[in-house]
Amino acid sequence: MRAENIYKSFGEGKNRVNVLNGINLELRPGESLTILGASGVGKSTLLHILGTLERPSSGKIYYKEEELTAKDENKLAEFRNRTIGFVFQFHHLLPEFSALENAMMPALIQGMSREEAAAKAEVILREVGLGDRFSHKPGELSGGEQQRVAVARSLILDPPLILADEPTGNLDAKTGEGIEELLLRFNREKGIALLIVTHNERLTKKMSRCILLKEGKVAS
């Protein structure tokens, strides 16, 4: 995935805020990249733009030479479903549904049969260490377990890329480290490219590359 000369501003006139001021960035297949930067610097904005959840004010995003910024919303939804697993700070699990059903959701949305989706969800929930929690609802799981379900959900369709926005921001240090280790394991063992936005400088040592956002640009 490649970002070329990305600018993003919000608001109009004197309320205008320029958040991203010419970002160039590449994430290669199988690579692990951390984005560091102060709160409010535009990390989430950049991740949303890379993930095609939001459009840049100007600049282009490419995936394998395909220009994503030229595609319409339907095409982008399809692209995301196929290509990107998202993990956010808050897990956004559906409270009425079990861990298994939550993990199945992207597969069901894609039109996979219930049986096939459930079988895939069982495999992936075991891989994230929740083999004994299939029928638990989010409210019956710890914060770390909830985030593991969110990781399972992000991986159910075997995306080549995971985008994680402060995935441990809401967890204590030890639980958070477990989630990071899990994401890194999928990166190492399955070659899934991994981009993590984090405050945790310790994590950056385990990742292949790190960039620092400052004043809307890549500072280092």
Ligand SMILES: Nc1ncnc2c1ncn2[C@@H]1O[C@H](COP(=O)(O)OP(=O)(O)O)[C@@H](O)[C@H]1O
């Ligand atoms: N939808 C929006 N409308 C207006 N301003 C926004 C919007 N999203 C983000 N911003 C502003 O952009 C800046 C960067 O936000 P964000 O990307 O969330 O930062 P970070 O993730 O680094 O903490 C902030 O000043 C924020 O207020």
Ligand SMILES: [Mg+2]
């Ligand atoms: Mg953020």
